[in-house]
Amino acid sequence: MSELRPLGKEYIFTSAHFNTVKSLLYQFAGIKLAESKDAMVYSRLVRRIRALKLPGFSDYFDYLQANESEHQEFINALTTNQTAFFREPHHFEVLKRHLQAHPQTKRIWCAASSTGEEPYSIAMVVAEHFGRFNTPIEIIASDIDSAVLKKAQLGIYPIERIETVSDERKKMFFQRGKGAQLGNVRVVPELRQMLQFTRINLVDNFWSIKTPIDIIFCRNVMIYFDKATQESILKHMMLSLAEDGLYIAGHSENFNMFPQIITPVGQTTYKAVKGSVSAKTEY
Numbered sequence: 263m264s265e266l267r268p269l270g271k272e273y274i275f276t277s278a279h280f281n282t283v284k285s286l287l288y289q290f291a292g293i294k295l296a297e298s299k300d301a302m303v304y305s306r307l308v309r310r311i312r313a314l315k316l317p318g319f320s321d322y323f324d325y326l327q328a329n330e331s332e333h334q335e336f337i338n339a340l341t342t343n344q345t346a347f348f349r350e351p352h353h354f355e356v357l358k359r360h361l362q363a364h365p366q367t368k369r370i371w372c373a374a375s376s377t378g379e380e381p382y383s384i385a386m387v388v389a390e391h392f393g394r395f396n397t398p399i400e401i402i403a404s405d406i407d408s409a410v411l412k413k414a415q416l417g418i419y420p421i422e423r424i425e426t427v428s429d430e431r432k433k434m435f436f437q438r439g440k441g442a443q444l445g446n447v448r449v450v451p452e453l454r455q456m457l458q459f460t461r462i463n464l465v466d467n468f469w470s471i472k473t474p475i476d477i478i479f480c481r482n483v484m485i486y487f488d489k490a491t492q493e494s495i496l497k498h499m500m501l502s503l504a505e506d507g508l509y510i511a512g513h514s515e516n517f518n519m520f521p522q523i524i525t526p527v528g529q530t531t532y533k534a535v536k537g538s539v540s541a542k543t544e545y
């Protein structure tokens with residue numbers, strides 16, 4: 263990487279600036295930024311620099327240091343939030359089968375829920391299983407990014423986002439927008455009420471979530487963490503998992519390097535290694 267690279271016309275962005283961003287994002291969110299992400303970092307952060315009317319990146323870092331409230335904006339600007347309804351559909355079949363086999367299921371956690379498509383997909387399967395919206399299952403949706411959590415809570419999406427959702431589910435779970443909301447759909451309020459939204463940073467030592475958890479969906483977020491961070495999160499999650507609980511990972515995530523913690527039971531589906539760690543009591 264060159265020493266001084268004006269990637270955009272507006273602000274000077276150097277290797278030192280990029281390295282500062284890398285180490286701050288690692289410190290705040292555990293996210294390891296690849297070297298190739300420099301253009302992405304520039305374009306996302308100039309929006310903050312412009313909004314704050316600051317002269318450049320160094321001034322932005324000073325501002326970040328002086329204002330703790332900017333930490334969240336910094337995180338929100340740099341997370342990648344790609345998601346979809348019923349993404350990796352086989353996992354929703356796993357959920358359905360688990361609900362059938364474990365009538366005592368109480369709690370499902372969607373640990374990197376982004377804009378809500380994933381936890382609403384979970385809620386649809388749960389509602390279908392019970393044949394009603396009012397179920398005994400708590401579904402907790404969390405993310406580190408406060409902006410995506412707000413979007414998720416609204417439950418409003420461009421209609422194209424539900425193109426791959428079956429007609430039956432469209433009818434049952436979505437309302438078409440009118441007037442200013444034309445072209446959007448909204449999840450029905452009963453589905454929204456099935457979810458609890460909360461901000462959880464997975465690299466924090468304490469998570470404000472009740473345990474035991476029967477199923478943890480933690481998909482497509484571990485890829486951003488290094489091995490040590492993954493290991494510590496996995497250990498914490500296995501401690502939170504119910505005896506027969508499942509951990510569901512994303513398609514490109516593989517935990518074969520942690521055989522002492524977690525063992526595969528299907529395609530990107532895992533359970534805790536017996537005798538390692540399992541939470542049996544509520545706290």
Ligand SMILES: C[S@@+](CC[C@H](N)C(=O)[O-])C[C@H]1O[C@@H](n2cnc3c(N)ncnc32)[C@H](O)[C@@H]1O
Binds near residue numbers: 341463482
């Ligand atoms: C690519 S999205 C995956 C969304 C969804 N799980 C899916 O598979 O469709 C990754 C999400 O992880 C969240 N994330 C990144 N670092 C996090 C952390 N330290 N704690 C909690 N969430 C984090 C991001 O904000 C983002 O919404």
